């Protein structure tokens with residue numbers, strides 16, 4: 001249940017995302033297991049911002065690794081024997097034709113040698129829908145290298161080939177004079193090269209132009225092409241003076257003829273024969289109109305990707321796949337750096353009176369009262385996470401933080417500082433435990449021993465995180481003391497709500513859905529966690545002494561994270577009819593998104609986090625803290 | 629991860645626990661048990677059907693189904709070896725299943741091999757002689773045609789199933805942890 005989403009600020013300065021009432025804000029969120037982490041930049045990276053290079057190409061059906069040099073000539077499709085079904089896109093099997101198998105059976109029965117042309121011709125057959133290439137007359141002499149057999153037998157029609165050659169000649173003249181290929185035997189110094197960039201492009205284009213194109217005739221490296229290049233280079237035309245290309249044939253005539261044919265076909269249509277739209281737009285040349293005209297397609301190649309940090313001065317590799325196995329040689333992923341956050345154990349508070357009809361002040365007063373007396377007020381009812389939430393109810397959840405680090409971390413929850421959204425929030429969020437620690441990750445056997453004794457003591461220390469998560473040494477020292485389990489009297493009464501086990505800490509979260517609310521409930525939460533930075537930056541390294549090293553961790557340890565909690569309700573009438581979730585299959589009623597961003601070293605903490613913020617959810621928590 | 633996953637309980641005595649930690653329902657149909665190898669810490673749930681009896685026609689002892697560690701054959705799932713006519717005679721071929729393979733409830737699997745860290749959704753049908761490589765997700769209710777080859781790090785779904793997307797680089801950790809966690813949470817009342 002990966003429902004919590006994390007925020008990636010991409011290449012911008014980390015900042016609070018726009019509130020969830022801006023639909024555009026959702027684009028910057030991803031589940032934790034889709035995120036990367038650049039240690040150099042100390043920043044989250046996501047699939048939308050990483051730089052991507054192809055590490056290797058392979059065919060997903062025959063699993064053959066295709067050398068990068070062949071990929072373009074093969075048009076990024078498998079050049080061996082892998083075809084997809086024109087009807088259902090499954091991979092086609094190569095089968096011996098029925099007549100052949102019959103005859104070979106007859107042959108074995110009559111005792112003749114089985115080597116007799118084992119069972120050619122071969123056909124393509126779909127294992128899923130039983131389509132056969134017999135329907136379009138495709139037959140093969142041998143069961144291997146079907147793609148090359150096909151390109152010899154079934155090449156492009158005459159007029160298409162002629163047009164292609166003409167176009168190639170036209171472009172070749174242009175390319176050879178701006179960036180002559182080595183075969184032309186001329187130094188590039190004779191020619192005007194507008195810029196390195198353009199030259200690279202034209203060289204690549206020249207190479208591409210000389211490459212064999214499957215289905216078309218061989219490359220025209222003959223005298224004609226060379227003569228053309230010679231003529232043009234005398235003229236020394238500018239690189240951008242490409243003359244317009246005139247088609248040899250008018251396609252209008254052809255199109256008209258096809259149109260007439262189509263009208264005839266349509267007169268006889270009964271329904272199923274028209275090619276579905278996805279078949280039509282995947283074929284580049286003349287899209288088939290009728291399903292009987294769709295042909296098997298060679299299977300598109302897949303690629304393994306290398307991913308790099310997008311920062312222009314960084315470019316560190318975040319993902320480096322092994323081309324031979326599923327292992328990753330380099331794997332810098334978010335889950336190894338950021339605590340995993342989950343939401344669960346939903347409970348509904350049982351109250352005697354309805355909240356309907358109360359004014360804003362009355363609601364606020366009740367809220368404060370409830371929070372002051374919450375320890376006594378334990379009348380809650382467990383509820384299923386997938387049930388719809390109802391307006392006017394107060395729910396409590398647990399937020400679970402799982403620490404991926406081998407050191408304890410200290411977590412601080414707060415409201416996200418963001419502009420007020422266009423829509424008033426339909427809910428209030430309150431986190432009774434804003435500071436707590438999460439135990440270190442250990443090997444499984446270590447947890448069993450520790451579970452019995454130390455949890456009590458540990459809990460007592462969790463409230464002591466008075467530090468601002470700032471960068472000063474004293475703050476860090478304080479934080480480290482509380483990590484070591486020094487008891488603190490602040491917020492002590494609340495610690496009962498913290499549940500710890502191993503590297504997981506669960507804290508409470510209160511959601512009050514306002515009366516009359518409808519639509520999704522979404523909110524951002526800023527999560528800042530402090531951990532010990534092993535590798536201090538620059539000169540302030542651990543070499544200065546063990547005592548110092550422990551506290552000079554630099555700004556590396558301050559993170560903020562924004563969390564959005566979402567659930568859907570509909571308008572009040574629908575609400576009683578329960579499950580008004582038809583529009584969201586698979587999501588259930590609760591989706592959460594957590595948005596995370598990290599702060600670069602030395603940057604000041606976002607202003608005013610400790611002060612009352614603009615968000616409504618902040619007020620409750622702040623008042624509580626002030627009063628304590 | 630999985631901090632709120634509920635414990636999956638079964639009534640005491642309804643499952644047999646082997647020395648290597650396999651948990652096998654007494655209500656599962658397991659035929660030809662001597663031809664089946666379980667790697668340990670794997671679970672075979674109620675109503676599951678495992679056909680170890682469908683063995684190669686050649687004489688001698690044959691392993692029909694081998695399964696690694698932390699695997700799951702869900703409730704009502706059917707696992708049987710694929711068979712075809714070879715040299716004029718019908719014969720079955722063995723099934724190899726690696727570690728961390730979850731086969732969902734009521735799925736039907738006739739694959740030739742299933743790699744490490746594969747999740748087959750509930751109600752899915754995996755056709756004869758399919759080859760599923762390491763780290764793959766087959767969505768619930770999808771139908772893989774006979775002989776389909778499913779490359780690593782991909783998600784397949786639909787009928788007939790197609791490649792829908794690729795898995796994140798973290799998938800290996802995710803699935804291993806999920807399978808281990810499932811095994812640990814699956815215990816007697």
Ligand SMILES: [Zn+2]
Pocket residue numbers: 008009010011044045046047048049050
């Ligand atoms: Zn990003």
Ligand SMILES: [Zn+2]
Pocket residue numbers: 038039040041042309310311314315316
């Ligand atoms: Zn970087």
Ligand SMILES: [Zn+2]
Pocket residue numbers: 059060061062063064078079080081082299
């Ligand atoms: Zn292929």
Ligand SMILES: [Zn+2]
Pocket residue numbers: 085086087088089090126127128129130131
């Ligand atoms: Zn088909």
